[in-house]
């Protein structure tokens with residue numbers, strides 16, 4: 202078995218057409234999966250917005266739904282650029298994550314803040330999946346010298362990360378409002394607001410509610 206460094210050196214010198222072809226196939230397969238995921242996310246975001254309790258959470262979903270429609274078009278553009286037919290691969294991962302979001306809706310009271318908290322958690326799981334998928338596609342595109350595709354993927358990846366940050370900020374506002382209410386009910390027993398450790402950085406914690 203050849204050492205990884207030797208294989209990589211040979212790949213970049215253009216002598217490893219097997220790897221080149223393999224990575225191209227992998228890129229196409231991942232592209233079809235994320236295209237499927239993005240299209241499913243557009244519909245799911247509409248359902249989540251409709252089910253949400255507060256305007257803030259509802260409009261966050263609607264804004265990201267509009268953004269996701271543009272992301273779908275960008276993916277179609279990539280299919281065109283690399284010269285293959287637009288197609289989807291079903292993905293159990295996104296199907297499962299969307300089922301989880303639906304379960305939040307069926308298991309929480311309409312009009313409750315718990316529902317919004319659950320919807321934020323579900324949405325952020327979907328975002329983290331998309332960030333992983335677009336990040337991997339971007340790496341493959343750069344490796345394969347698909348520079349136009351890489352540019353489009355980098356744009357979407359940045360939007361997904363931004364959405365993830367917005368969801369974290371929304372989740373924090375839930376924690377702070379709850380804390381404020383407790384302070385009003387029992388003055389002096391709680392801090393006026395809480396701060397989630399690490400929330401100043403660009404990197405989000407494991408979950409949106411910091412738990």
Ligand SMILES: [Fe+2]
Pocket residue numbers: 239242269272331361
């Ligand atoms: Fe997306």
